[in-house]
Amino acid sequence: MIQKSKSSRQNKLRKAPFYIILFFLMMGCLGISFDEPRRVLELATQICLSCIGIG
């Protein structure tokens, strides 16, 4: 039977990931405010043959 480790950490919530997520969420929102999704959609719906090595 596996003994419970003495060195097991206490379950302390790490906050750094939440700050990083918030930072990138704000960056994404900034992109949305610049209407960037429309441009991304335009690019993604047009096939660029030279971009995939054809033509």
Next chain:
Amino acid sequence: MYALRKWVQALFALLVNGNWSFPVNRNIYQGSLKVVCSPGLNCYSCPASTTYCPIGSIQQLLGGLRLALENGQFFVGFYVIGTIGVIGAFVGRMVCGWACPFGLFQELIHKIPSPKFGIYRPLRYVKYGLLVVMVFIMPLFAVGEFGIGDPWYCKYFCPAGTLEAGLPMLTLQPSLRETIGLLFYSKLTILLVFLVWSVLSSRAFCRTACPLGAIYALFTKIKLVRLHLDKGLCNMCESCHRVCPMGVKFNESPDDAECISCLACSKICPQKAISLEIGGVPFVPAPISKKIIRVS
């Protein structure tokens, strides 16, 4: 959890490639779903693709940056980088192990019986070079007469693009075959090299040449969901070394940037020293047998 991974991989592969009418209309999907980011590497010129590829989008936006700024449009990639950043900070390279269609494809072809080899460890740094040079610098600075840069990684290298977009488009639109030249054959050679290499070595492309994996790897130390090693339980049996598809020696470097959190090591560990943690809190799903006992 490990058994669940195959289903999640298949589900994501279907979700990001949901346009199954392409054999009829012989073109790529052009609907509004393409404003959604594919978490894994999945070419948006693939006829089945219903999402955009973050690597392709970054290059296109950087390539057209000068023109956009001249026209008063501030398309610098905040939306795309913000999306990748949120995914990366949540799960990092777990995407590679759970949600990347090209990763799934490599896993499948690696099952083909053949001699198996490891990968020379320093080759892992090549993907960072490709990310910086071909995804950021060249599209931004190597511009043509109209001030527009090419998506260098997609155009000159990406084997996923050749497999998922180049070859299907040539099949669907035979007239395109007259336009192929040296560029296409060089990309086809790169694809063949990675296909053979992936049969011989586990996830050869992910480990050496994927720029999206390189971006997610930057989040290794700060991502929300990651694997945790209980050093008190680990007896250094090195079982985790033998099963890792990315060549990670987990008990020696639990924060290795190559770890894709596929849980192969967690499954094999006889001491149960490896577990998933979310924000520092261990995530231990209750065994099914216990649930049954509680119900009865």
